[in-house]
Amino acid sequence: xxxxxxxxxxxxxxxxxxxxxxxxxxxxxxxxxxxxxxxxxxxxxxxxxxxxxxxxxxxxxxxxxxxxxx
Numbered sequence: 295x296x297x298x299x300x301x302x303x304x305x306x307x308x309x310x311x312x313x314x315x316x317x318x319x320x321x322x323x324x325x326x327x328x329x330x331x332x333x334x335x336x337x338x339x340x341x342x343x344x345x346x347x348x349x350x351x352x353x354x355x356x357x358x359x360x361x362x363x364x
Contacts, residue, residue, distance in 0.1 A: 297337065297341075297344075298357045299316050299318050299357045300318065300357070300358070301314050301315070301316055301333065301336060303333060311325040312325060312326050312327070312329045312332035313325050313332060314326070314329075314333055314335065314336035315336075316339075316340060318355050318358060319343050322340055324339045
């Protein structure tokens with residue numbers, strides 16, 4: 295499944311790892327030793343987040359559009 299959510303990726307000195315967070319999916323985050331690993335891991339977590347929400351009968355938010363065309 296292809297996800298089109300915004301992902302925030304940053305280095306955490308506290309965790310000594312790259313962190314990937316998905317603001318539109320509460321609690322959806324992952325880490326990794328490289329930014330590629332963190333991004334890969336958060337893709338897996340997004341899939342699990344979506345499946346869990348559906349199993350519990352909860353809505354899965356639609357990705358917000360980032361660009362406005364005039």
